[in-house]
Each structure stands twice: as C-alpha cells, then as structure tokens.
Amino acid sequence: MLTRALGLVSADMAIDLGTANTLVYVPGRGIVLEEPSVVAIAQRGDERRVIAVGHEAKTMLGRTPHKIETVQPLRDGVIADFAAAEEMIKFFIRRVHKRRIFNNPRIMICVPASATPVERRAVHEAGLAAGARRVYLIEEPVAAAIGANLPISETRGSMLLDIGGGTTDIAVLSMGSVMYARSIRTAGNAMDEAIVNYVRFKHHLLIGTSSAEVIKREAGSAVPKSNGERISIHLKGRDLQRGFPTEITLEPEDIAEALTLPIQQIVSGIRQALADVPPEIVADIYETGIYLTGGGALLERIDVRLLNETGVKFRIADDPLRCVVRGTGKVLEQVDAMADLLIKP
Structure with a gap:
C-alpha cells in the first residue's frame, strides 16, 4: 500500500549516467535534465561537502584552490568515486522532483556492456543510496539501439556503435535479443x-x-x-x-592525424565484433550499415573515416547524443514487457 502511494506522488526516472554528461528522462515529460558529470567538493578537515554539481562544477575544472576538488565520479563509464556519484544522483533527483513531497522514484540506469558485476553493483547501490526505491540496469548499447529506433525485433540483425565519453559500446541485436555486446574503453x-x-x-x-x-x-x-x-x-x-x-x-x-590512434582502437573493436557474430548477421549488417550514436557521432565526418577504415557504411542516428537516455526511458515505460533486456546488478 505504501509503495503504491509513493508511486502516485513520485515520477520514475531513466538516467544515462555518463562519464562526460548525465541525462535524465521522465516518462510523460521526456528529457528533463542534461548536465556534465562533475562534482565540486570542499574539503574541511575530514569533512567533504558538495558545493556544486553539473554545469557550475564544470566551470571550476582546473581553476579551484587546493581546498576545493572537482571530481568526475565516473571513469570509463563506471563509478570511480562512489560518494561523489551518490551525491550527484541525489542532486539530480532533487532537481527533477523539486516540487514533489516524496522523492522515491524507480530509476533505470544504463551501464557499459563490459561493466563487471562489481561495477554494476556499485551503480545499483549508488542509485539506492541516492533515494530510489528500486533500481533497474540496462546495457548502454541496447538502450541506444532502442532510442535510435533500430528494428531490433526483426530477424534481420542490426549493429550499433555508441561512442560516449568514457567507452565505445558495440551491440548486435536480432529478434528482440542481444546477440553480442562489448565495450571498448576508448571514446x-x-x-x-x-x-x-x-x-x-x-x-x-x-x-x-x-x-x-x-x-x-x-x-x-x-x-x-x-x-x-x-x-x-x-x-x-x-x-x-x-x-x-x-x-x-x-x-x-x-x-584528423591526432585522432588516428583512438579511431584505430574503435575500428579494431568493430572488426572483432564482426568476426564474432554469425556470417548471416554480418551480411545483414553489410547491407543495412552500422548505426552511430553517442556524442562521438557528432564528430564531423566520423562516418566517412569509419567507412574508409572498414568498408562498411555507417548511419548517424537522429539526435545521437540522446539516444541512450531515450531508449532507457522507453524501456522504463514498458519495463514488464521488456524485462528480458534488463541485466542483474
């Protein structure tokens, strides 16, 4: 009874908890928040106090006195500073629910495909500690594929490359299931x-x-x-x-010359993915192309460079920066029907 009552006064949230930026989607309202994943912390003796989060904290990077530390709580897509990540999530929950009596939403958070069980558990526990009454996890490339409206329920295979801040996630999906998923910690x-x-x-x-x-x-x-x-x-x-x-x-x-090494590392990940999936799926991918999402897809002519390196055409999704959070929100809205796409912490 209490859970149902809380559900009437709290809005569920889908969170793209990224290395560079955090985006929040609320069902029925869409994307309501987009902030840098940065926390500014003042150190007084043994006490650490958060003084700024998001855009305000990012302006302090490289400019703070020794008593103030600017922290990016996530590294390579996973939590590197648990306390700072918890405070950042709490801040964003309060920002979204500033007029709510109760702040106990269900939260769905995406994690890199390569996240270890320990890393997944850290994200799950950070969400609970920040005030969520339940936390779901979904792999970033799966969420990106749904947000990019890929035909993942068809028998034809689809491949997606999500270039974020800390990781590049690769996923191959077919018939509503994930056939292949991995992360490259180059992005x-x-x-x-x-x-x-x-x-x-x-x-x-x-x-x-x-x-x-x-x-x-x-x-x-x-x-x-x-x-x-x-x-x-x-x-x-x-x-x-x-x-x-x-x-x-x-x-x-x-x-272009400066970016050669990270792009070559991404290309190596693509080659490995194509080598690991069945040849019939590779034929589908060659015909339809590989979909690009994430902030890295906004780099000018990245699709041309990847085509030159792999011989496979690339398609940049509409609004690639927000595909992950939109997909996470869609799964949250249909969490019972799409439960098979979720992963365990």
Whole structure:
C-alpha cells in the first residue's frame, strides 16, 4: 500500500549516467535534465561537502584552490568515486522532483556492456543510496539501439556503435535479443587526450583537456574536407620549451592525424565484433550499415573515416547524443514487457 502511494506522488526516472554528461528522462515529460558529470567538493578537515554539481562544477575544472576538488565520479563509464556519484544522483533527483513531497522514484540506469558485476553493483547501490526505491540496469548499447529506433525485433540483425565519453559500446541485436555486446574503453575522452598529446609532442604546447574538447567539438573533423573549405584553429597555451604563453595554428589535417590512434582502437573493436557474430548477421549488417550514436557521432565526418577504415557504411542516428537516455526511458515505460533486456546488478 505504501509503495503504491509513493508511486502516485513520485515520477520514475531513466538516467544515462555518463562519464562526460548525465541525462535524465521522465516518462510523460521526456528529457528533463542534461548536465556534465562533475562534482565540486570542499574539503574541511575530514569533512567533504558538495558545493556544486553539473554545469557550475564544470566551470571550476582546473581553476579551484587546493581546498576545493572537482571530481568526475565516473571513469570509463563506471563509478570511480562512489560518494561523489551518490551525491550527484541525489542532486539530480532533487532537481527533477523539486516540487514533489516524496522523492522515491524507480530509476533505470544504463551501464557499459563490459561493466563487471562489481561495477554494476556499485551503480545499483549508488542509485539506492541516492533515494530510489528500486533500481533497474540496462546495457548502454541496447538502450541506444532502442532510442535510435533500430528494428531490433526483426530477424534481420542490426549493429550499433555508441561512442560516449568514457567507452565505445558495440551491440548486435536480432529478434528482440542481444546477440553480442562489448565495450571498448576508448571514446570521447580518449580523443581529447589524443589532441592534448599531439599538440604537446608536435608543437611543444601544453593545453588542458577542456581546451581539447572545445577544439574537437567546434572545429574537429575525422577526415579533412576535400572541397577546399578549411577552418584554422588558433590555440593558446604554455610553450614547454620557453615556459611562456604562446599561440599556434592547427589545420584540419592536424586534428584528423591526432585522432588516428583512438579511431584505430574503435575500428579494431568493430572488426572483432564482426568476426564474432554469425556470417548471416554480418551480411545483414553489410547491407543495412552500422548505426552511430553517442556524442562521438557528432564528430564531423566520423562516418566517412569509419567507412574508409572498414568498408562498411555507417548511419548517424537522429539526435545521437540522446539516444541512450531515450531508449532507457522507453524501456522504463514498458519495463514488464521488456524485462528480458534488463541485466542483474
């Protein structure tokens, strides 16, 4: 009776708890929150107090005094700082349910396909500790496939590549079931680090990952355009040889070259997946293509680069950044009918 009463005054939530960003979907309302997965913590003796979460905390990255620490609670798609993750989830629940009397929703959270039982249990326990009355788990690529409206119930096989912040998840689905799922711990963050390393070793300039992320998002391209359109990137940082601030100019070819290693690692994961599924499914995939979701799908011409590397065409899903949370929300809305797609903590 109490559970039913709580259900009338609390809204269930689907959470894409990502390394870079966290998105929240509420059935009947859609996506209601999209914030960076960052927590700012003030240290006073043995006491740690959360002072900012999300966008506000992200603006503090690299700029805080020694008594304030900015933490990204997730690393490679799984919880690295349990206490910070719990506080972040609590903050987002309060943000979504600010006018509710009870804040005890059912929560569905997605996890990488490669998450270990210990990592899954950590996500499950963090959700419960944050105030959920029940926590469900679903693999990220499965949620992405549903959010991208792939025909997963058909006999024809479908393959999806979800490039997130910490992991790239690969899934092959057919007849409503997951035939293959795995994660590669190379994704958007690895691309940022590759740009940092490229600039450091080739141009002797030190920049932060935040600057690299801006470069990737605003001017990055996996393959330089062949039509003559060029965007030069003027980049400021510290000259490692002289020790003074300086400025350099990067061309589109530089960014494409910088991203070679992480893209090659993703391509290796794709090749392994195609080698592990039945040949009939591979034929289906070759005919229909591989679907791209996640923030990494927004990298300009990533589909062209992957086509050149694999010989398989790629299709970028509509609104790829939000496919995972939309799919998680759809499963939450039909949790009894789609129970077979859930995983145990």
